[in-house]
Amino acid sequence: MPRATNGPASRKRRKRVLLRAKGFRGFRSKLYRYAKDAVYKARQYEYRDRKKRKGQFRRLWIQRISAGVREQGLSYSRFIEGLNYAGIEVDRKVLADLAVHDIEAFNTVCEAAKEGLAQKQEELAKQKEAA
Secondary structure (H helix, E strand, O other), X not given: OOOOOOHHHHHHHHHHHHHHOXXXXXXXXXXXXXXXXXXXXXXXXXXXXXXXXXXXXXXXXXXXXXXXXXXXXXXXXXXXXXXXXXXXXXXXXXHHHHHHHOHHHHHHHHHHHHHHHHHHHHHHHHHHHHO
16 A cells, blocks of 8 residues: 555645745745745744834834924923823824824924913922912
8 A cells, every 4th residue: 555645735735835935045945945944034023023123113102292392492201290190191102193194283282282281380389288
């Protein structure tokens, strides 16, 4: 009786790996043995970088917000503190979009943050007087 090797499934698996390796340089795209390792490593990078992308976007948003806030005479950290104290819950993605595309609305948010900081200063002054 001939030896069964499950040829069609093996061929399909190898073909799938080689298709994923398309565009790799040299034998990493031609030979299954090396393509398998290259695809395995590529998938690790793919997974890792999906997580990293979120942090990169957050950093970009913070830079854009900071640039817009500097024109209003605030630092980024003071701006966020003012927003929190004013009770305004807008995420950084939306704030960055406002800072780039709708400057008037962003300036309104900055004014609200300044008012929040002023309220905080008043409350701190009252607490010092009471103590």
